[in-house]
Amino acid sequence: MILSALILIPFIGGLLCWLGERLGVGIPRWIALISMLAVFGLGLMLWAQGDYSLANQTIGSTTPRWQLEERYTWIPHLGVSIHLAIDGLSLMMVLLTGLLGIMAIGCSWSEIQRHVGFFHLNLLWSLGGVIGVFLALDMFLFFFFWEMMLVPVYFLIALWGHAGSDGKSRIYAATKFFIYTQVGGLLLLVGILALVLVNFQATGTLSFDYAALLGAHKYMRPELEMALMLCFFTAFAVKLPIVPFHSWLPDAHAQAPTAGSVDLAGILLKTAAYGMLRFALPLFPNASQEFAPIAMGLGLFGIFYGAFLAFAQTDIKRLIAYTSVSHMGFVLLGIYAGNFLTLQGLVIQMLAHGLCASGLFIISGQLYERLHTRDTREMGGLWARFTYLPPLLMFFAAALLGIPGTANFVGEFLILLGAFKVVPIITIIATSSLVLGGVYSLVMIHRVLFGQPKSTEKLADLSGRELTILLSLAAALVFLGLYPQPVLNVSAGAMSVIQQSYAPVAVSVPLLAP
Amino acid sequence: MNLTFDTFLPLLPLGIISLTTVAVMLAIAFVRNHWWNATVAVIGLNISLITTVYLAIQGKTGAVTGLLIVDQYAYFYSIVILVAALACCTLTHAFMESYQNNKEEIYLLLLLATAGAMVLVYSHHMASFFIGLELLSVPVYGMVAYTHERGRSLEAGIKYLVLSASASAFMLFGMALMYAQTGTLSFAGVGEQLAETTGHLATFGVAMIMIAVFFKLSLAPFHLWTPDVYQGAPAPVGAFLATVSKVAVFAVLVRFLIETPIQYTQPLQKIFAVVAVLSIIFGNLLALTQTNIKRLLAYSSIAHFGYLLVALAAGGGTALETIHVYLLTYVLTTLGAFGVITLMSTAGDSEDADSLQHYRGLFWRRPYLTAVMTVMMLSLAGIPLTAGFIGKFYVMLTGVNTGSWDLLAAVIIGSGIGLYYYLRVMVTLYMATPGMQRHDADAHWGEQAGGLMVVGVAGLVLLVGMYPQPVLEWIRLAKPLFLH
Numbered sequence: 001m002i003l004s005a006l007i008l009i010p011f012i013g014g015l016l017c018w019l020g021e022r023l024g025v026g027i028p029r030w031i032a033l034i035s036m037l038a039v040f041g042l043g044l045m046l047w048a049q050g051d052y053s054l055a056n057q058t059i060g061s062t063t064p065r066w067q068l069e070e071r072y073t074w075i076p077h078l079g080v081s082i083h084l085a086i087d088g089l090s091l092m093m094v095l096l097t098g099l100l101g102i103m104a105i106g107c108s109w110s111e112i113q114r115h116v117g118f119f120h121l122n123l124l125w126s127l128g129g130v131i132g133v134f135l136a137l138d139m140f141l142f143f144f145f146w147e148m149m150l151v152p153v154y155f156l157i158a159l160w161g162h163a164g165s166d167g168k169s170r171i172y173a174a175t176k177f178f179i180y181t182q183v184g185g186l187l188l189l190v191g192i193l194a195l196v197l198v199n200f201q202a203t204g205t206l207s208f209d210y211a212a213l214l215g216a217h218k219y220m221r222p223e224l225e226m227a228l229m230l231c232f233f234t235a236f237a238v239k240l241p242i243v244p245f246h247s248w249l250p251d252a253h254a255q256a257p258t259a260g261s262v263d264l265a266g267i268l269l270k271t272a273a274y275g276m277l278r279f280a281l282p283l284f285p286n287a288s289q290e291f292a293p294i295a296m297g298l299g300l301f302g303i304f305y306g307a308f309l310a311f312a313q314t315d316i317k318r319l320i321a322y323t324s325v326s327h328m329g330f331v332l333l334g335i336y337a338g339n340f341l342t343l344q345g346l347v348i349q350m351l352a353h354g355l356c357a358s359g360l361f362i363i364s365g366q367l368y369e370r371l372h373t374r375d376t377r378e379m380g381g382l383w384a385r386f387t388y389l390p391p392l393l394m395f396f397a398a399a400l401l402g403i404p405g406t407a408n409f410v411g412e413f414l415i416l417l418g419a420f421k422v423v424p425i426i427t428i429i430a431t432s433s434l435v436l437g438g439v440y441s442l443v444m445i446h447r448v449l450f451g452q453p454k455s456t457e458k459l460a461d462l463s464g465r466e467l468t469i470l471l472s473l474a475a476a477l478v479f480l481g482l483y484p485q486p487v488l489n490v491s492a493g494a495m496s497v498i499q500q501s502y503a504p505v506a507v508s509v510p511l512l513a514p
Numbered sequence: 515m516n517l518t519f520d521t522f523l524p525l526l527p528l529g530i531i532s533l534t535t536v537a538v539m540l541a542i543a544f545v546r547n548h549w550w551n552a553t554v555a556v557i558g559l560n561i562s563l564i565t566t567v568y569l570a571i572q573g574k575t576g577a578v579t580g581l582l583i584v585d586q587y588a589y590f591y592s593i594v595i596l597v598a599a600l601a602c603c604t605l606t607h608a609f610m611e612s613y614q615n616n617k618e619e620i621y622l623l624l625l626l627a628t629a630g631a632m633v634l635v636y637s638h639h640m641a642s643f644f645i646g647l648e649l650l651s652v653p654v655y656g657m658v659a660y661t662h663e664r665g666r667s668l669e670a671g672i673k674y675l676v677l678s679a680s681a682s683a684f685m686l687f688g689m690a691l692m693y694a695q696t697g698t699l700s701f702a703g704v705g706e707q708l709a710e711t712t713g714h715l716a717t718f719g720v721a722m723i724m725i726a727v728f729f730k731l732s733l734a735p736f737h738l739w740t741p742d743v744y745q746g747a748p749a750p751v752g753a754f755l756a757t758v759s760k761v762a763v764f765a766v767l768v769r770f771l772i773e774t775p776i777q778y779t780q781p782l783q784k785i786f787a788v789v790a791v792l793s794i795i796f797g798n799l800l801a802l803t804q805t806n807i808k809r810l811l812a813y814s815s816i817a818h819f820g821y822l823l824v825a826l827a828a829g830g831g832t833a834l835e836t837i838h839v840y841l842l843t844y845v846l847t848t849l850g851a852f853g854v855i856t857l858m859s860t861a862g863d864s865e866d867a868d869s870l871q872h873y874r875g876l877f878w879r880r881p882y883l884t885a886v887m888t889v890m891m892l893s894l895a896g897i898p899l900t901a902g903f904i905g906k907f908y909v910m911l912t913g914v915n916t917g918s919w920d921l922l923a924a925v926i927i928g929s930g931i932g933l934y935y936y937l938r939v940m941v942t943l944y945m946a947t948p949g950m951q952r953h954d955a956d957a958h959w960g961e962q963a964g965g966l967m968v969v970g971v972a973g974l975v976l977l978v979g980m981y982p983q984p985v986l987e988w989i990r991l992a993k994p995l996f997l998h
Binding site: 074075076077078114115118143144145147148150151154155158159171174175178179182183186187189190193194197 | 877878892895897898899903907910911913914915922925926927929930933934937938941944945946981982983986987990
């Protein structure tokens with residue numbers, strides 16, 4: 001019941017927002033906020049109740065153990081059921097979604113003035129779809145949510161977005177986003193169907209269930225396994241995004257409203273990483289192993305490409321978008337290095353990137369509200385014109401470059417440490433990119449905060465609401481940076497299973513509190 | 515053969531439609547009253563629908579003379595056709611209300627065309643195939659040109675008449691060639707005779723019949739008439755043309771293919787593959803730049819029949835089920851889309867509200883109508899939660915099942931291109947601009963039968979999209995009967 005509730009609350013809340021608009025403009029905001037608080041609260045409750053420790057898992061096993069499972073019949077004709085389950089990895093992602101959902105609603109409190117009800121309908125439905133992706137264990141259901149969440153995000157960008165700095169309209173950006181991800185999605189569908197049919201021919205049961213399909217790779221020729229793995233990989237690569245497929249991301253991010261950017265960067269990108277971890281690796285372990293060097297090469301390229309392009313941007317949101325490309329390169333590296341350390345680091349890295357990128361997007365949204373520009377050349381000297389905003393921007397920029405004490409540092413450190421054992425050379429090159437991270441972060445701060453101010457007039461400082469949002473994000477980053485152990489404990493079980501099914505090695509259990 | 519009442523019982527729905535036609539004619543002769551005449555037609559269609567469902571549940575199947583065969587397959591398509599015809603009828607009523615000229619005869623034409631469509635679905639003989647096709651097409655000429663005060667409507671009617679007649683001529687000649695070689699006209703007989711005789715006449719014959727069928731289904735490269743006719747035809751007639759006439763022709767095509775032994779239809783699969791890919795590419799590419807929503811739907815229907823043909827070209831065990839599912843979801847979606855256009859337009863105006871401009875910012879004026887249109891566009895694009903997704907899912911399933919990777923590639927590319935224009939229509943609905951054109955649907959559209967129908971169809975599209983199990987079970991029953 002709790003798992004269905006996690007998915008249903010945003011959907012029902014969204015509808016109520018739409019209907020509630022006629023009672024007053026403020027009503028949808030409160031309904032949305034309460035819904036996401038409820039989701040976050042349920043997530044925390046699951047954390048408190050469950051025992052996610054590795055000990056709960058049969059050590060070295062490749063069959064996942066779920067903390068909580070729900071199953072309802074749906075389309076028995078096709079072997080499809082509504083199968084939801086949660087483990088440590090899903091739990092972390094759901095919590096991130098809940099938290100960032102609250103932030104997204106909070107940061108659009110004054111930004112969105114037109115059609116408030118419909119806006120929150122779209123926002124909540126996209127969040128509901130994302131939670132569905134994190135909980136679905138039936139491939140059909142997974143695909144269902146995977147595709148469904150695109151529509152609300154499309155509306156968020158197309159209807160409430162801003163015109164791009166280079167004259168591209170928001171509809172252009174939204175359509176590009178939709179077509180990229182949808183075509184990727186259709187490839188995923190082909191992959192899923194082929195996987196199901198292979199399993200059907202070998203075992204005689206038509207099933208879209210994750211557990212049933214986990215063994216399907218045994219019945220495939222290596223070329224077929226590779227082809228299907230590539231179908232999955234491409235779909236996830238488009239959304240992650242990985243460099244040849246990334247061009248929708250800067251446009252979509254730059255043109256989206258703040259809440260949309262938070263949604264995209266903080267949560268949607270994580271669904272792709274989640275998909276790789278949960279599906280691409282365990283379903284096609286051999287092909288993934290074989291493909292790993294190429295994937296890591298792509299990741300490495302993305303790290304540098306994103307960093308260089310971020311450095312060259314003048315639009316602050318595009319700059320942050322390209323840093324996402326760079327960070328997702330790290331994520332890809334971590335996934336395919338497939339070491340227990342890197343996988344654990346990944347969880348922290350995904351959380352950290354979600355929190356940090358959201359914080360930066362929220363700050364750029366606040367700057368835009370006050371200055372009506374996103375162009376860094378028009379800013380300059382803002383340090384003198386605000387009291388609270390500059391130090392917070394400074395903090396998030398520092399987190400972005402991975403300063404010790406923030407969660408980003410822990411994530412990157414664990415990924416690099418783990419990957420060094422597997423692919424030392426790639427890791428050494430990737431490490432050098434941290435310098436570039438420093439360069440673009442500092443350049444951003446320098447252009448925005450320092451230099452000659454355009455005017456000496458003081459600007460409206462952050463309101464209590466804005467300050468609360470940013471401070472809670474910052475607090476979460478610092479907490480994870482100083483004491484990541486609780487999160488690592490929770491994700492250890494799930495990650496060990498993924499690691500075992502991808503690259504079996506002798507079990508060693510570091511990073512687990514006794 | 516003993517001709518008893520039981521033999522003809524399965525044809526009862528067709529008989530009821532024919533009787534209703536007469537009844538409507540008499541009703542018009544007695545008193546010209548739009549509401550009353552339309553109601554007679556609707557009652558007749560409903561009785562026929564109920565009878566069909568009853569007979570289908572009773573399992574009354576069998577061949578009725580050598581011309582017609584009634585089986586679960588025919589019942590399934592009869593139900594689809596009758597439901598679509600009913601929907602078109604209610605839409606026509608809403609649409610024709612403000613028409614200045616005689617408005618009642620269109621129901622007559624609609625019933626006749628529906629009877630033709632049912633004959634097509636029942637036929638397993640070339641003669642009934644041809645009779646059904648003509649009985650379907652000829653009234654449609656009249657329907658397309660019904661609002662003849664509009665220049666476009668008349669033009670579309672004439673265009674459809676000329677081109678359709680030449681297609682029929684192709685078909686007749688093809689049948690003659692087939693007869694010349696095989697000496698029989700029944701679908702099954704042709705197959706048997708082909709095994710015993712040699713020659714190329716029948717090959718040419720089949721090719722010519724296929725040309726006629728492709729024309730009726732507006733598949734590339736025989737699609738050129740489609741956008742003009744869709745644009746010119748009054749919106750409810752467009753709905754009829756896009757649903758009833760295409761479903762019936764496709765149903766008979768599939769029956770022809772399954773009654774002919776596989777070795778003779780195998781070469782056709784290559785042709786189907788080429789035509790499918792051409793239709794997908796042409797349909798989607800040409801739709802990209804359209805600003806007229808009816809033309810856009812015309813091109814999109816070309817593409818959709820391309821996807822459908824992929825199932826035929828790929829074949830395999832799931833092909834038949836795929837065709838059923840796809841046609842059903844396509845009919846529902848098209849009815850909804852044309853329904854919204856119909857409710858936005860009236861016959862009294864000089865043209866339909868078919869320019870995209872009319873729909874700008876509709877959401878802020880008519881949220882429910884817009885919600886319906888959004889669902890339809892998403893369904894046409896094949897996005898989950900809508901019936902269109904289930905249809906696309908099945909097409910992909912068939913493609914993967916038979917390993918037709920090249921066809922799948924065409925479907926994926928086509929869907930990618932298609933998204934662009936469906937999204938364009940969809941987002942137009944939501945874009946508010948100051949001083950926008952205030953073309954509104956009738957203020958009471960929601961209380962009228964047409965409004966209820968459209969909302970109902972949207973509900974069905976969502977239901978099939980979210981919980982397809984009952985529909986899939988029903989479709990599984992729709993098996994053709996073999997009489998070998």
